[in-house]
Amino acid sequence: MSEQINAFELAQKQFDHVAEMLNLNPGxxxxxxxxxxxxxxxxxxxxxxxxxxxxxxFRVQHNDAxxxxxxxxxxxxxxxxxxxxxxxxxxxxxCAVADLPLGGxxxxxxxxxxxxxxxxxxxxxxxxxQAMWKNIGPRNDVPAPDVGTTPQMMGWMxxxxxxxxxxxxxGVFTGKPLGSGGSEGRTEATGYGVIYAVREAMKHLKIxxxxxxxxxxxxxxxxxxxxxGFVEILGGKVACVSCWDRHDKxxxxxxxxxxxxxxxxxxxxxxxxxxDRKAAEQAGYEVEDGEAWITKEADVLIPAAIEGHVNAExxxxxxxxxxxxxxxANGPCTIEADEFFKANKIFNIPxxxxxxxxxxxxYFEQVQNDMNFYxxxxxxxxxxxxKMTQAFHAVLQTAEKEGVYMRDAAYMVAISRVVKxxxxxxxxxxxx
Ligand code: GLU
Numbered sequence: 397m398s399e400q401i402n403a404f405e406l407a408q409k410q411f412d413h414v415a416e417m418l419n420l421n422p423g424x425x426x427x428x429x430x431x432x433x434x435x436x437x438x439x440x441x442x443x444x445x446x447x448x449x450x451x452x453x454f455r456v457q458h459n460d461a462x463x464x465x466x467x468x469x470x471x472x473x474x475x476x477x478x479x480x481x482x483x484x485x486x487x488x489x490x491c492a493v494a495d496l497p498l499g500g501x502x503x504x505x506x507x508x509x510x511x512x513x514x515x516x517x518x519x520x521x522x523x524x525x526q527a528m529w530k531n532i533g534p535r536n537d538v539p540a541p542d543v544g545t546t547p548q549m550m551g552w553m554x555x556x557x558x559x560x561x562x563x564x565x566x567g568v569f570t571g572k573p574l575g576s577g578g579s580e581g582r583t584e585a586t587g588y589g590v591i592y593a594v595r596e597a598m599k600h601l602k603i604x605x606x607x608x609x610x611x612x613x614x615x616x617x618x619x620x621x622x623x624x625g626f627v628e629i630l631g632g633k634v635a636c637v638s639c640w641d642r643h644d645k646x647x648x649x650x651x652x653x654x655x656x657x658x659x660x661x662x663x664x665x666x667x668x669x670x671x672d673r674k675a676a677e678q679a680g681y682e683v684e685d686g687e688a689w690i691t692k693e694a695d696v697l698i699p700a701a702i703e704g705h706v707n708a709e710x711x712x713x714x715x716x717x718x719x720x721x722x723x724x725a726n727g728p729c730t731i732e733a734d735e736f737f738k739a740n741k742i743f744n745i746p747x748x749x750x751x752x753x754x755x756x757x758x759y760f761e762q763v764q765n766d767m768n769f770y771x772x773x774x775x776x777x778x779x780x781x782x783k784m785t786q787a788f789h790a791v792l793q794t795a796e797k798e799g800v801y802m803r804d805a806a807y808m809v810a811i812s813r814v815v816k817x818x819x820x821x822x823x824x825x826x827x828x
Pocket of ligand 1 (some may be wrong): 466467468469490537538540541542543571574751752754755756758759775
């Protein structure tokens with residue numbers, strides 16, 4: 397039944413479950429179950445063929461008790477107000493669990509970027525900012541890239557905002573290109589962050605990472621660097637990645653005996669994350685159905701595509717060897733999948749902990765923008781590793797102390813921090 401629930405209902409259900417465990421008072425629950433502010437707007441664009449098309453845009457600001465709202469903008473054909481609400485809510489927990497002085501937000505545009513020209517995309521980006529500029533800014537809401545958006549798009553958006561306010565304002569968007577206020581390490585950040593968390597989980601479970609095998613879903617930015625990191629940082633093998641083929645409009649799994657070479661696959665992948673199938677086959681890769689990734693003999697599964705793909709049906713196909721599910725994507729596992737993990741003692745690294753590396757590096761980018769002084773890549777990745785490791789252990793400690801599952805523990809850490817900030821700011825006074 398709950399397989400039918402949408403992403404926002406899932407986010408609320410997960411919250412309600414932990415609110416009950418924490419015995420939160422009803423008023424606090426009501427504040428945190430819903431976003432504080434929501435925006436919905438239309439973006440008219442003159443297309444290259446001269447016609448005008450109108451795109452639907454969104455921004456949701458879930459909670460800013462701990463600092464400015466923070467979170468990406470997705471360009472996706474299946475975007476809805478509820479997906480954006482869910483993702484904004486998860487951003488509040490993500491920033492809190494990573495102990496960043498930031499709140500949660502998310503934006504979106506209903507569109508398929510792969511079908512748009514560069515000029516059309518630039519117009520959507522500038523139109524998004526024209527609709528939202530009064531309600532975003534370095535001190536109140538700072539968007540970033542996400543599914544379907546790129547550093548170049550953040551560069552256009554930052555430029556539009558700077559024009560509108562009449563002042564160069566790099567800290568209004570993060571994930572910008574290098575040379576235009578971007579940070580070293582931002583490209584690798586989310587994927588490497590996943591790997592730092594997986595490394596800590598393996599230490600905890602006493603798994604030798606050099607003998608470990610991972611199977612990865614997706615081959616966008618997160619999956620690409622999770623695959624590279626699994627091989628280059630942990631010394632393990634990646635059995636496969638899967639990827640959405642935008643030409644065939646279906647997903648495929650790419651595997652290779654002895655493990656895939658992620659840097660090779662990256663070299664034959666276009667900017668939308670579609671691997672050149674012929675080139676892969678010529679290089680000896682086996683190309684299977686999109687769901688085959690979950691059936692592989694692997695110690696670690698890393699779903700790093702989009703929501704809901706690990707569910708009651710697909711978990712039945714998992715191999716007995718799987719010990720860790722590390723959620724690179726936001727919301728990849730359903731409630732039924734969680735029940736399966738609990739029953740089978742599979743260690744889960746929940747999404748808003750596992751993929752917090754992106755927003756953590758976004759935070760570093762903002763700090764560098766504010767100082768107008770930029771760190772080296774080594775410095776950024778070192779600080780990222782420290783933050784991810786601390787976040788992982790804060791959650792693990794709570795899980796062990798309270799005897800709860802990792803997702804619940806991550807929620808407990810995050811919700812407690814947000815409630816504390818609301819209390820300290822006096823938001824919970826009766827006069828409010
Ligand atoms: N879109 C990324 C996420 O979901 C990064 C957000 C950010 O950097 O603000 O975490």
